[in-house]
Amino acid sequence: MLESGYVACRGLCDTPVMDVRPVIMARSLVKRFGDFTAVNGIDVEIVPGEAFGFLGPNGAGKTSTMRMIGCVSPVTDGDLRIFDLDPSTDGREIRGRMGVVPQLDQLDTELTVAENLLIYGRYFDISRRDCRAKADELIEFVQLAEKRDSKVDSLSGGQKRRVSIARSLINDPELLLLDEPTTGLDPQARHVLWDRLYQLKERGATQVITTHFMDEAEQLCDRLVVMDGGEIVAEGSPQGLITEHIRREVLEVRFGYGRNEQQLPALDGVGSRIEVLPDRLLIYDDDGDAALSELHRREIVPESALVRRSSLEDVFLKLTGRTLIE
Amino acid sequence: MHTIASLGPVRVYNREWTYFRLVWRTAVFGSVIQPLMYLMGIGLGIGELVDGGPAGPDALGGVSYFAFYATALIATTPMFVLGQESLWPTMDGFTWSRAHQAMIATPLSSRDVALGKGLYFGLRGLVAGAGVVLVLACFAETRSWGLIAAIPVGVLTGLSYAMAFAAWVATRDTDNSFSALLRIGIIPMFLFGGAFYPVDQLPPVLEAIARVTPIWHGIELCRGLVLGGLDPATGLLHLLVLLAFVTAGSIAASITFDRRLRP
Ligand SMILES: Nc1ncnc2c1ncn2[C@@H]1O[C@H](COP(=O)(O)OP(=O)(O)O)[C@@H](O)[C@H]1O
Ligand SMILES: [Mg+2]
Numbered sequence: 001m002l003e004s005g006y007v008a009c010r011g012l013c014d015t016p017v018m019d020v021r022p023v024i025m026a027r028s029l030v031k032r033f034g035d036f037t038a039v040n041g042i043d044v045e046i047v048p049g050e051a052f053g054f055l056g057p058n059g060a061g062k063t064s065t066m067r068m069i070g071c072v073s074p075v076t077d078g079d080l081r082i083f084d085l086d087p088s089t090d091g092r093e094i095r096g097r098m099g100v101v102p103q104l105d106q107l108d109t110e111l112t113v114a115e116n117l118l119i120y121g122r123y124f125d126i127s128r129r130d131c132r133a134k135a136d137e138l139i140e141f142v143q144l145a146e147k148r149d150s151k152v153d154s155l156s157g158g159q160k161r162r163v164s165i166a167r168s169l170i171n172d173p174e175l176l177l178l179d180e181p182t183t184g185l186d187p188q189a190r191h192v193l194w195d196r197l198y199q200l201k202e203r204g205a206t207q208v209i210t211t212h213f214m215d216e217a218e219q220l221c222d223r224l225v226v227m228d229g230g231e232i233v234a235e236g237s238p239q240g241l242i243t244e245h246i247r248r249e250v251l252e253v254r255f256g257y258g259r260n261e262q263q264l265p266a267l268d269g270v271g272s273r274i275e276v277l278p279d280r281l282l283i284y285d286d287d288g289d290a291a292l293s294e295l296h297r298r299e300i301v302p303e304s305a306l307v308r309r310s311s312l313e314d315v316f317l318k319l320t321g322r323t324l325i326e
Numbered sequence: 327m328h329t330i331a332s333l334g335p336v337r338v339y340n341r342e343w344t345y346f347r348l349v350w351r352t353a354v355f356g357s358v359i360q361p362l363m364y365l366m367g368i369g370l371g372i373g374e375l376v377d378g379g380p381a382g383p384d385a386l387g388g389v390s391y392f393a394f395y396a397t398a399l400i401a402t403t404p405m406f407v408l409g410q411e412s413l414w415p416t417m418d419g420f421t422w423s424r425a426h427q428a429m430i431a432t433p434l435s436s437r438d439v440a441l442g443k444g445l446y447f448g449l450r451g452l453v454a455g456a457g458v459v460l461v462l463a464c465f466a467e468t469r470s471w472g473l474i475a476a477i478p479v480g481v482l483t484g485l486s487y488a489m490a491f492a493a494w495v496a497t498r499d500t501d502n503s504f505s506a507l508l509r510i511g512i513i514p515m516f517l518f519g520g521a522f523y524p525v526d527q528l529p530p531v532l533e534a535i536a537r538v539t540p541i542w543h544g545i546e547l548c549r550g551l552v553l554g555g556l557d558p559a560t561g562l563l564h565l566l567v568l569l570a571f572v573t574a575g576s577i578a579a580s581i582t583f584d585r586r587l588r589p
C-alpha cells in the first residue's frame with residue numbers, strides 16, 4: 001500500500017517525521033469560483049503514513065481543497081505538490097497513485113458490487129485478471145462478500161459507502177482521500193467504517209479525511225486543521241488542540257431557553273471561561289466537578305447540569321463562536 | 327499507467343458497454359422494428375401513390391419511392407437513436423450517477439470521458455444502422471452490397487448530432503430542455519433533410535439550410551451507396567462533411583466536459 005521510497009526512510013533512518021518528504025504540500029493555496037473565494041490561502045503539509053483531517057462546518061472549503069488535491073479542480077493560486085509532482089502537469093500520474101472516496105457516492109448503481117470494482121480497476125489500466133483478484137480481496141476487506149453479486153442499488157447507505165471505499169483501493173493507493181466518509185450514516189454503520197479505515201491506517205496508507213463531526217476527527221486523525229470560511233483557524237493533534245485552546249472539562253448547565261445569559265453575573269469567577277449558547281452555558285474548567293460544587297455553594301440551581309470532557313467541538317466554538325453543526 | 331493515453335476512451339466505452347449489455351435486447355429489437363414500421367407505413371403506402379402518379383418512377387430519377395425512402399432510414403434511424411442516447415444518459419453521468427466524476431478521479435481525463443462516450447454512441451449507431459440494413463436486405467429493390475458501406479455512414483450521421491448534443495448537455499443543469507431539443511433539432515431534420523423527397527422541392531431558403539445539415543449529407547451518401555447514381559467526388563464530399571461535423575462535435579464536447587467536470 002505504500003511507496004517504499006517514502007516510508008522505508010521513516011523506519012530505517014529514524015528521522016523526525018517532518019524531515020520526510022511530504023506526500024502533500026500546499027502553500028497559500030487558493031480556490032476561487034468567479035468572485036467567490038472558497039479556499040483562501042491555506043498551508044498544509046502531510047507526511048507519509050499520517051491520517052490528516054480537515055475539520056470544519058458545511059461551506060468551510062473542505063471539498064474544494066480535496067478536489068484540488070485530487071487533481072480534478074485547477075488551483076487558482078498558490079503552490080500545491082503531491083508526491084512531489086505538479087497537479088497541473090502530472091495530474092494523470094498523481095491520480096493513478098491515489099484513491100478517492102468522494103463526498104457523494106459515484107457508484108454504478110445498476111451494476112453489481114463486483115462489476116463496480118472491475119470497471120473502476122480498468123480505469124487504472126489494471127489487467128482484468130488482476131482486477132478480479134483484487135476485487136475479491138477488497139470485497140472481503142469491506143465485509144461485503146455475501147453482496148458481491150448484488151446490485152449496488154439494493155445496498156444500504158453504509159454498504160454503498162463501503163463499496164466506495166473498496167473501489168478507491170483497487171489501485172493500491174499510496175494516498176487515500178476521504179471526503180466526509182460517514183456523513184448520513186447511522187452510528188453502527190459509522191463504527192464499521194471507522195474500523196475499516198483504522199485497519200487501512202495500520203497498514204500504512206496516508207489518509208486525508210474531511211469531516212464536520214468532531215468525534216470522527218478525534219477517532220481517525222493523528223493531526224488536523226480546523227477550517228472555517230476557507231481558512232485554517234487552528235492546527236494540531238486532536239488532544240493538542242484541546243489542551244492548547246480550552247480546559248480539559250466542560251460543565252454544561254441549562255437554565256431554560258433564553259434565560260441562560262442573565263445568569264452570567266451570578267457565575268462570575270466560576271470556571272476559566274464561559275460560552276453562551278441559546279440553550280445552555282458551557283463552563284470550561286480543568287475540574288468540571290469543582291465548578292459544579294461552586295455552583296451549589298452559591299446556591300445556583302440550573303434545570304440540568306452535566307460534566308463532560310472537552311472536545312474539538314468546543315475548540316471550534318471558541319475559535320469561531322459557532323457550532324460545527326448548525 | 328496509461329502510457330498509451332489513447333486507451334482512456336476505451337476504458338470509458340468499456341463501462342458503457344457493461345450497461346449496454348443490460349438492455350441490448352430491447353435496443354436490437356427496436357433497431358429492426360422501428361425501420362420496419364416506417365417502411366410499411368410510409369414507404370409502401372405513399373410509394374403506391376407516387377410511383378403510380380403522372381411522372382411515374384422518373385419523378386425520383388428512376389428509383390421507386392420505396393427504395394428512395396428506405397435508404398434514407400439508414401441515416402435517420404441512427405440520428406434518432408443517438409439523439410436520445412446523447413441526452414439523458416449523458417446527463418446521468420454528470421448529475422445522477424456522477425459516473426463521469428468518478429472517471430476523472432482516476433488517470434482518465436475529461437477528454438477521455440467525452441471521446442469514450444463517442445465510442446459508445448458509435449456502437450449504438452452501429453446497432454441501429456445494422457438493424458435497418460438487415461431489413462432493407464430483405465427487399466429486392468434495396469438489396470445491394472452498398473448496404474454494408476452505408477452502415478458507417480449512418481453511424482457518422484448519428485455521431486454528428488450525438489457529439490454536439492453531448493457537448494451541449496455538459497453545459498446544462500437540468501434536463502428540462504431536452505425534449506424541446508429533440509423536437510426542434512431532430513424532427514425537422516427528418517422532415518426537411520431529404521428523407522421523404524429531394525430537397526430541391528423545398529423553397530430555396532429551406533433548401534439551402536437543408537444542404538448544410540449532417541442528415542442531408544448522410545442520406546445522400548447512403549442513398550448513393552445503395553442505389554448508385556452518385557459520382558465519387560460528391561460522395562467523398564459528403565463523407566468529409568460528416569467527418570468534419572463529428573470532429574467539431576468531439577472537440578466541443580472535450581471542452582465542455584472539461585469545464586463541467588473540473589470547475
Ligand atoms: N463549483 C462551484 N461553483 C461555485 N461555488 C462553489 C463550487 N463548489 C463549491 N462552491 C462554494 O464554495 C464554498 C465551499 O464549498 P465546499 O468546498 O464544498 O465546502 P465544504 O466541503 O467544507 O462543505 C461553498 O460556499 C460552496 O457553495
Ligand atoms: Mg464538502
